[in-house]
Amino acid sequence: MTIKLKVLKPSVNNMSVRVFVRAAGLDFEESDVYGATRTPEFLARNPAHMTPMIEEAGLPKGVMWESCAIMQYLSNKHHLEKFYPTDPAKRAMVDSAMFYLIGTLYPYVARATYPTLKFPQYPGEVGASSADDEAKKAAAKAATDALAEPLEVFRSFYIDDKPFIGGDHASIADIRLAATLEFLAAIDYPLPAWAKSYIARMEKDLGAAYSEPAADVRGYIGWVRSQ
Ligand SMILES: N[C@@H](CCC(=O)N[C@@H](CS)C(=O)NCC(=O)O)C(=O)O
Structure with missing residues (x-):
């Protein structure tokens, strides 16, 4: 399933996840949400108005934010031992x-x-x-x-x-x-x-x-x- 990734490009919080999905060879679709993070539609899904954010139907709330947590989640889900050791x-x-x-x-x-x-x-x-x-x-x-x-x-x-x-x-x-x-x-x-x-x-x-x-x-x- 394609990971939907919402980003702000000048941000290093975002850069972390943008580098990670590319390095891990994950299937992703990236969209720039500059100027849109405080819109009612965005806030309804993500009240913290934070990027990077991923959208996935399987997540309890359908979305998640926090760069490190996103990388941990995707590493766990895709068994990316090299990036996030299980030991x-x-x-x-x-x-x-x-x-x-x-x-x-x-x-x-x-x-x-x-x-x-x-x-x-x-x-x-x-x-x-x-x-x-x-x-x-x-x-x-x-x-x-x-x-x-x-x-x-x-x-x-x-x-x-x-x-x-x-x-x-x-x-x-x-x-x-x-x-x-x-x-x-x-x-x-x-x-x-x-x-x-x-x-x-x-x-x-x-x-x-x-x-x-x-x-x-x-x-x-x-x-x-x-x-
Ligand atoms: N600790 C968070 C920080 C995320 C964060 O501060 N994101 C900022 C960009 S650097 C943001 O999306 N700001 C948009 C807003 O607050 O409307 C992470 O590592 O993901």
């Missing part, structure tokens, strides 16, 4: 890396890059408040400075002496991490050498499955920076 200990590392990314690394990435990317920031954050430009710049800088620690955790703990978090092959956690790192180009973040070679290794390993969705993210970054 509990190996799987635990992949899960831990993804939770750490979503819960710790990504909020820093968003606060550091969203102002430049012209994406809305989350309520309660300095960037979304009525604070002046100086306070907003200081907040973005604090988030940028905070990136070094989780990045180093990915290198030293999750990747360690292997090419990927998944070992010899890119796992869904690697897809999620590499896509996230793409946004750091927006602020000219000085990526450590390991991260540059890691992204290159991902792109080499996954080929067009990686570079095609990455081109949309990179194209958007190039466009905002040219404004």
